[in-house]
Amino acid sequence: MSPPTCMIHSVVFDVDGTLVDSVDLHARAWQETLAEFGKKIPFQKVRAQIGKGGDQLLPVFLSPEEMERLEKPISERRAVLFKERYLSQVRGFANVRALFERVLGEGKKVALASSAHGDELEIYKERAQISDLIDAETSQEDADQSKPHPDIFEAALDRLGHPPPEETVVIGDTPYDIEGAHRARIAAIAVRCGGFPEDSLRGAVAIYDNPTDLLVRYSESPLHVDEPS
Numbered sequence: 001m002s003p004p005t006c007m008i009h010s011v012v013f014d015v016d017g018t019l020v021d022s023v024d025l026h027a028r029a030w031q032e033t034l035a036e037f038g039k040k041i042p043f044q045k046v047r048a049q050i051g052k053g054g055d056q057l058l059p060v061f062l063s064p065e066e067m068e069r070l071e072k073p074i075s076e077r078r079a080v081l082f083k084e085r086y087l088s089q090v091r092g093f094a095n096v097r098a099l100f101e102r103v104l105g106e107g108k109k110v111a112l113a114s115s116a117h118g119d120e121l122e123i124y125k126e127r128a129q130i131s132d133l134i135d136a137e138t139s140q141e142d143a144d145q146s147k148p149h150p151d152i153f154e155a156a157l158d159r160l161g162h163p164p165p166e167e168t169v170v171i172g173d174t175p176y177d178i179e180g181a182h183r184a185r186i187a188a189i190a191v192r193c194g195g196f197p198e199d200s201l202r203g204a205v206a207i208y209d210n211p212t213d214l215l216v217r218y219s220e221s222p223l224h225v226d227e228p229s
Helices: 023-036 043-047 054-061 064-089 096-105 118-128 151-159 175-183 211-216
Strands: 010-013 109-113 136-138 168-172 187-191 206-208
Touching: 010 151, 023 043, 023 064, 054 064, 064 118, 096 109, 096 211, 109 151, 136 151, 151 175, 168 175, 175 187, 187 211, 206 211
Parallel strands: 010 109, 010 168, 109 136, 168 187, 187 206
Antiparallel strands: none
C-alpha cells in the first residue's frame, strides 16, 4: 500500500508490542498453557503468532478436532495464567504519552485497536500513561475474528465516526496488524519494538524502531502530511 497522500485525521494504534512491552510475556503464557494441555511448542514458534487472538493463534497448533474440544478451556486458562503471572510485568514503552500528545496536538483523533480483553486494556492504558488521551477504543470483545482479519480496525473506524480509510493510519508491530489494516483499506506504519523481523513487516508504508523513534522523526513521517495548497 502506498503512503498516504492526503491529510491524516485519525490514527489507530495497536497496543501489545506497540505501546507496551508485552509480546514475550504473552508468548510465555500461551506456551505454558499449551504445555498444560499436552502441546509442547518451542517458544519462538509461539512468539511468532503473538498479535493474533486465540481464535487465530490456536489453529496453528491444534487440529480442527482439538479446536472444537479445547479452544475454550485453553483460552480461559491462558487468560488466568497471564493475569496471575505476567500482567504485573507489562511496562509501557518510552514516550508513548508524548507521541499521543503530538498526534492530538495536530487535531487528529486517536483510537486503540487491541486483541486484549477490555479489563487488560485498561491496565495497558495506565502503564502507557495514555488513559486520558483516547478518543475511541476497541478490544477483543468488539471483533468476531481477531487479526489478521480486519474486524478490530473496522470497529475502531466505527467508534471514530467512520473517517475515510484513506485519512486514517494504523500503527502496529506485527505482520498481522499490517495485513488487517490492509484488509480494512488503511495504510499501516510498523514499529520494531515488538521484536518481529523487519522482513515480516513488509507492506508497511514506514518502519520505526519504537514510539520514541516515530516521535523524533514525526515531521517526516506519514502521520504529518501537509494539507494541499
